[in-house]
Amino acid sequence: MESHVGHVRIFDTTLRDGEQAPGCTMTLEEKLEVARQLARLNVDIIEAGFPAASPGDWAAVHEIAREVGSADGPVIAALARANRDDIEKAWTAIQPAAKRRIHTFMSTSDIHLEHQFRKSRAQCLTIIREMVGFARSLCDDVEFSPMDAGRSDPLFLREAVAVAVQAGATTLNIPDTVGYLTPDEYGAMIRDLHEHVPGIEACTISTHCHDDLGVAVANSLAGVRAGARQVECTINGIGERAGNASLEEVVMAIHTRGQFYAVRTQINTQEIARTSRLVSSFIGVPVPPNKAIVGANAFAHESGIHQDGVLKHRQTYEIMSAETVGLDGNALVLGKHSGRHALRSKLHAMGVELDNDEEFQRLFESFKDLCDRKKRVDDRDILALVTGELQHAPEIFKLDHVQYTSGSSLIPTATVRLIGPDGQSHTDSNQGTGPVDAIYQAINRIIRRPNELIEFSINAITEGLDAVAEVTVRIREQGVSSSSDGENIGASTSTAVSLSGRRSAQQIFSGYGVHTDTIMAAAYAYMAALNKMLAARQERIKAEAVVYEVLGVKF
Ligand code: KIV
Ligand code: ZN
Numbered sequence: 001m002e003s004h005v006g007h008v009r010i011f012d013t014t015l016r017d018g019e020q021a022p023g024c025t026m027t028l029e030e031k032l033e034v035a036r037q038l039a040r041l042n043v044d045i046i047e048a049g050f051p052a053a054s055p056g057d058w059a060a061v062h063e064i065a066r067e068v069g070s071a072d073g074p075v076i077a078a079l080a081r082a083n084r085d086d087i088e089k090a091w092t093a094i095q096p097a098a099k100r101r102i103h104t105f106m107s108t109s110d111i112h113l114e115h116q117f118r119k120s121r122a123q124c125l126t127i128i129r130e131m132v133g134f135a136r137s138l139c140d141d142v143e144f145s146p147m148d149a150g151r152s153d154p155l156f157l158r159e160a161v162a163v164a165v166q167a168g169a170t171t172l173n174i175p176d177t178v179g180y181l182t183p184d185e186y187g188a189m190i191r192d193l194h195e196h197v198p199g200i201e202a203c204t205i206s207t208h209c210h211d212d213l214g215v216a217v218a219n220s221l222a223g224v225r226a227g228a229r230q231v232e233c234t235i236n237g238i239g240e241r242a243g244n245a246s247l248e249e250v251v252m253a254i255h256t257r258g259q260f261y262a263v264r265t266q267i268n269t270q271e272i273a274r275t276s277r278l279v280s281s282f283i284g285v286p287v288p289p290n291k292a293i294v295g296a297n298a299f300a301h302e303s304g305i306h307q308d309g310v311l312k313h314r315q316t317y318e319i320m321s322a323e324t325v326g327l328d329g330n331a332l333v334l335g336k337h338s339g340r341h342a343l344r345s346k347l348h349a350m351g352v353e354l355d356n357d358e359e360f361q362r363l364f365e366s367f368k369d370l371c372d373r374k375k376r377v378d379d380r381d382i383l384a385l386v387t388g389e390l391q392h393a394p395e396i397f398k399l400d401h402v403q404y405t406s407g408s409s410l411i412p413t414a415t416v417r418l419i420g421p422d423g424q425s426h427t428d429s430n431q432g433t434g435p436v437d438a439i440y441q442a443i444n445r446i447i448r449r450p451n452e453l454i455e456f457s458i459n460a461i462t463e464g465l466d467a468v469a470e471v472t473v474r475i476r477e478q479g480v481s482s483s484s485d486g487e488n489i490g491a492s493t494s495t496a497v498s499l500s501g502r503r504s505a506q507q508i509f510s511g512y513g514v515h516t517d518t519i520m521a522a523a524y525a526y527m528a529a530l531n532k533m534l535a536a537r538q539e540r541i542k543a544e545a546v547v548y549e550v551l552g553v554k555f
Pocket of ligand 2: 017175177208210240
């Protein structure tokens with residue numbers, strides 16, 4: 001008997017709250033790829049970015065709206081502070097989408113009003129009334145968030161939300177901005193607004209919970225139990241500080257315990273694993289093995305008692321199946337003798353779309369190369385190759401040749417040859433503390449752009465000695481001055497978007513490499529990160545030119 005009632009909208013903010021977190025930089029192409037994948041995942045709303053932050057952010061939102069915002073696709077939302085300029089920029093950026101939403105916010109907690117905004121409560125209500133009204137004069141779908149609702153005076157919060165409802169907000173999003181509340185408190189806050197704000201029954205109440213105390217998902221679900229019908233969340237739970245509620249956990253909790261929550265979502269759960277992997281490789285943040293739903297161990301039964309039980313009857317220790325989240329990639333699929341046609345049909349079956357024949361050809365070559373090195377090539381290997389291909393790190397410098405020596409009594413030494421943007425080849429050598437260090441130093445001698453390696457991680461995609469290694473690196477560009485000279489506008493940064501709306505210094509770039517030779521995977525990952533760093537400046541300049549000159553939007 002179908003006992004689920006009600007639909008909970010999934011509002012994905014990976015490209016806004018997620019992307020503005022330290023080091024979660026994505027290029028425009030990567031943001032587009034994530035947006036396409038979110039559409040396959042069938043999220044209801046994609047918050048594509050914060051257009052007033054920079055011309056680059058505006059351009060990314062505009063492009064996503066154009067490409068992904070079709071009539072049968074998701075709603076495309078853009079964030080705006082409660083001022084006319086931000087709201088106008090959000091509105092122009094989402095123009096090409098068939099279904100558009102302006103999301104505007106204003107703090108309502110005394111601590112924010114006094115110390116950050118220097119506004120009285122009365123002024124705060126005036127701003128909400130005027131700016132929600134202005135947004136509504138442009139767009140039929142307006143979301144308002146009372147920022148730091150979790151620490152706001154409950155009676156003032158009721159008042160602020162009521163003003164937003166009167167001014168035309170259609171969704172009221174209630175953020176626990178600093179992740180302070182317990183599930184009981186968060187649920188009670190939602191219930192209180194539900195019961196006491198006149199007119200709110202015609203609107204959607206939404207949750208937006210941060211994970212500072214590790215309860216973002218529990219709080220969001222408590223919000224759903226109390227009547228919220230939209231959950232804001234991110235893939236892998238990325239976001240400011242400890243992150244946001246993780247989409248995969250919220251969705252699978254509702255999927256698995258649908259009768260308890262008495263709601264359902266429209267998410268295509270089989271796309272969850274792929275989406276998680278894509279985001280993780282783009283931002284260079286590996287998913288911890290014990291992460292619920294998408295961690296490598298989430299469906300692995302290690303202890304003898306558990307294995308025995310699962311073999312006898314799966315549900316003895318499994319509350320959901322790996323297949324439901326798209327983790328059925330262990331089947332042997334292709335090998336040395338598989339040709340283009342077999343790879344194409346496999347990609348099709350996996351739901352992978354490549355942009356053009358050139359991308360397919362590169363992927364096919366990597367696949368053939370892999371088959372020479374590895375006997376059993378399964379879905380996980382193919383997904384890793386695809387992820388590397390979709391990384392869209394522009395190849396300003398191409399890694400053409402790597403040679404290294406290392407050993408217990410040898411000084412690690414590497415020689416690399418790169419092809420530069422001018423088509424010329426550049427060769428250099430260096431010694432290092434190990435082969436990876438020697439390669440990285442030789443590359444740096446050619447590229448000459450100061451950077452610091454801040455993270456390096458290796459993961460084996462499959463079991464066995466011939467497993468494909470995936471390496472993720474994160475580098476911080478050095479010698480970059482503050483945003484006041486315009487240098488950093490448009491790139492994600494370790495300090496993210498400030499209240500002034502501008503991004504600040506210390507840009508972090510990630511790179512991802514896959515190869516059966518771990519050292520080679522490390523070399524590719526470093527090249528990808530360096531190329532992103534080099535391309536960031538070009539992209540900023542291009543975005544500024546398009547936004548200023550072609551579209552006439554001023555920053
Ligand atoms: O956490 C928060 O309060 C936000 C708002 C902008 C919705 O991200
Ligand atoms: Zn947030």
